Amino acid sequence: MSSDLVGIVARRFKDFTEPYLNEPGDDFAYRLKVDHTNRVCDIATDIASASAVSPRVLLAARIAALLHDVGRFPQYKRYRTFRDAASANHAALSVRHALRAGMLADVPADLRRLVLSAVILHNVRILPSTLPADTLAVARIVRDSDKLDIYRVMIAHFAQEDPEHPEVALDVKRHPTAYTQAVLASLLKGETGDYRHIVWVNDFKLMVVGWLYDLNYRRSCQMLHDLGYMDTIFATLPADPQIIALRAQITDHLAHRLANG
Ligand SMILES: [Fe+2]
Structure with a gap:
């Protein structure tokens, strides 16, 4: 059941992102975020599996990893930038668009709350200290996974292995x-x-x-x-x-x- 749920959400994420990947000229920016999302999901699975968390936390972390950057797609389409300060908070956009697209239909309500909390908290500078234990665990896994993949993206960018793109290194x-x-x-x-x-x-x-x-x-x-x-x-x-x-x-x-x- 649980890996089925991840598969269902992954398919919905793919359906959501597909039209963006067909935008002429902008596919690099969107492809970057699709690949990032898939790797963050793999890293989250690795961290959670190695860290003796509950099956519920593991499942929520995998789904939250899939959804954490959903907002990047409408953000780039509307504002032509990934800089939140110059556009909108992409974590809030992720929550709004994930819900609007029905990506969490079939996900039980308590799990949905855990997932959405981790998504909204993934880009805050410091996590609030008063969060419930499971919320904190899921948010921490997603934040670590996100950072670990951004290291890889940044290093590839600095080494010029990736094509020059001003949005990668934030101008x-x-x-x-x-x-x-x-x-x-x-x-x-x-x-x-x-x-x-x-x-x-x-x-x-x-x-x-x-x-x-x-x-x-x-x-x-x-x-x-x-x-x-x-x-x-x-x-x-x-x-x-x-x-x-x-x-x-x-x-x-x-x-x-x-x-x-
Ligand atoms: Fe993000």
């Missing part, structure tokens, strides 16, 4: 060595960076490095480690004393998380 200025002190300072304090401080492409890379502090599951840290994402990102940052100090701090933090869960 940051390209420069080989420039970065913003406020972004680095947050990371050295053990905090995640703030989007509002981002000016340069290196700021964006630093912010992505800081997501490590926000990963919730040991399995997520293990995947980050095994895929070598931090080494790959640091190899593209300037090797000045401040960045070298940050790299040592990040390496320690990751080793600590792997040792202690």
